[in-house]
Amino acid sequence: MPVSGSRRVLLGTGALTLLLSVLVLTEPAYATGPTGKDKGADTEQSGGGDSTSIYAAAKIQYSGAVTKTGGTGNVTSSDVNWTPPPCWYAPYLGAKDFKKEMSGQIEGAKNTPGMGGTAGAAIGEMQRHYEDEYGWTDTPGYKDYNVDKDGEGMFWAAVENPDEPDVLKRSSCNDLPFWVDNGDTPPARYEEAIKPEILAALAYQRMQLPDTKVTLAPEAATKVNLPTWAWLDKAVFDEVQATAAINVPGFGIQATTTAKPVSLKLEPGTTDAETFPASGQCAINADNSIGRPYAKGDADKTPPCGIRYLHSSGDGVFKLRATITWKISWTGTGGAGGDLPDGTFGTTQDVTVQEIQAVNR
Structure with missing residues (x-):
């Protein structure tokens, strides 16, 4: 009735x-x-x-x-207005x-x-x-x-x-x-009925991205006013996928969320430093690496990705933060798919910066 x-x-x-x-x-x-x-x-x-x-x-x-x-996972949406369902x-x-x-x-x-x-x-x-x-x-x-x-x-x-x-x-x-x-x-x-778009957002929320510890040269301690090279090898830096699915009698859907790294941002941990490039954003290379490993003979060259510290860290260290930006997309049941907001994940590592010691004769 x-x-x-x-x-x-x-x-x-x-x-x-x-x-x-x-x-x-x-x-x-x-x-x-x-x-x-x-x-x-x-x-x-x-x-x-x-x-x-x-x-x-x-x-x-x-x-x-x-x-x-x-x-929840460790990925953070770059869109402050985006939230999972x-x-x-x-x-x-x-x-x-x-x-x-x-x-x-x-x-x-x-x-x-x-x-x-x-x-x-x-x-x-x-x-x-x-x-x-x-x-x-x-x-x-x-x-x-x-x-x-x-x-x-x-x-x-x-x-x-x-x-x-x-x-x-x-x-x-x-x-x-x-x-x-x-x-x-x-x-x-x-x-709000469950659909592939919702599953994609939930997979995004739970996605676990790899740590972002960059390789530095010099490795143990760098010097004031000398460039510090930074890079990420392609073997450490690959796309990541997370899938969410639901299956019951008469109903089944799924969605896979894929994160692809697109750039690395370096934050030196002090204002007394310069980054290379000046924006601090190191783009991804064609082989999916970022930056370039330091090689013999590079001492006087400017790194494609790196930092120059202008003052020593004294008795302490600077907290270098390396943040990866990931492009997020998804595909799901019935050919559905699209883009989600870019995700970011960063980690910090200690950097010791020493004064160059001059020898008087």
């Missing part, structure tokens, strides 16, 4: 929040395993957030150069399993002391929504939890990104679980 108006208007914000918090499921579990190249791990994620959130049963599987646990909708349970889970939770909530008034009415509306086809203009109801269609589709539910620190953003996917037939896509109004 559909009724006019939005489900949010009819129930109100507080009541809708109550409905979503009725489903109290287990905390997410993680599993890890090596990839074979020591560049990351395969992980499985079942959700995230606090214990009153809805978690989708469908796991996101990560592989390639990704973090080995549920934390805080939440999404994903396949949750088949009809019979959903009925068992939901009906049990509803009965438990109804028998909780104090569940009267608006709260009790909200729980009653949700029960009728899944049992007696009680719906809204944009959300049809269901007859007996769709058990007559068991095996022909799944109920989808909200998932919170466990790595999103903002609780309000993380819980912004606040629609009730909804049914999707096998082979179909969720209705257009569910903009």
